[in-house]
Amino acid sequence: MKLPESFYVADDVVAIARALLGKVLVTAFNGELTSAMIVETEAYAGVTDRASHAFGGRDTPRTRVMYRQGGIAYVYLCYGIHHLFNVVTNIEGFPYAVLVRGVEPLDGIDVMLHRRNKEKLTNTLTAGPGALSEALGIKTMHTGISLQSEQLYIEDRGFKIAKADIVASTRVGVAYAREDALRPYRFCVRDNPYVSKGKGL
16 A cells, blocks of 8 residues: 555654665566565754755755655755665655665566666665665656556565664765764664665764
8 A cells, every 4th residue: 555645744744764674675567567665764953954955945856846845755866876865755845855775676586687787686786775786677757756657666575674673874975974974863673684785973
């Protein structure tokens, strides 16, 4: 069952980042269905969060999608190579988002392997935000798409992650954000092999 719009428009982006663990990210592009369970996320808290693309009210052609009502995709290009998938949250005008950093493959693994030019399944297939987007076929062209669409959505398949198995830590690659870099806004499933190897502070 797809997550309802009400899931995304809540005002606590940290709670949403935690709640996304165990949910299933699904893509259906060109007749190819792929899905994977979310095992790692990072929360970004809008204009007051120095690590956020929208810090200080920054509004550019790239970030404008973040200011729309929650429940849509924000996909941006990192280092000119990696397409990174984010979930926009909160109500219109509040640019909060959750970066999905790691997923555990479920459906369409053969398709994912082909997209990633790999011959066998290992955790490198979808551990890391760039890797998972490539495996699932998510690109910047999908930014702004509704997560209620039939092409890209998140659903609840009943996977339960115990509170004791949720690890909170600092985010990856945001040292420039000064004290905001120390926020424990990264969440992952303990000991899951598909959690990325990125190091927080």
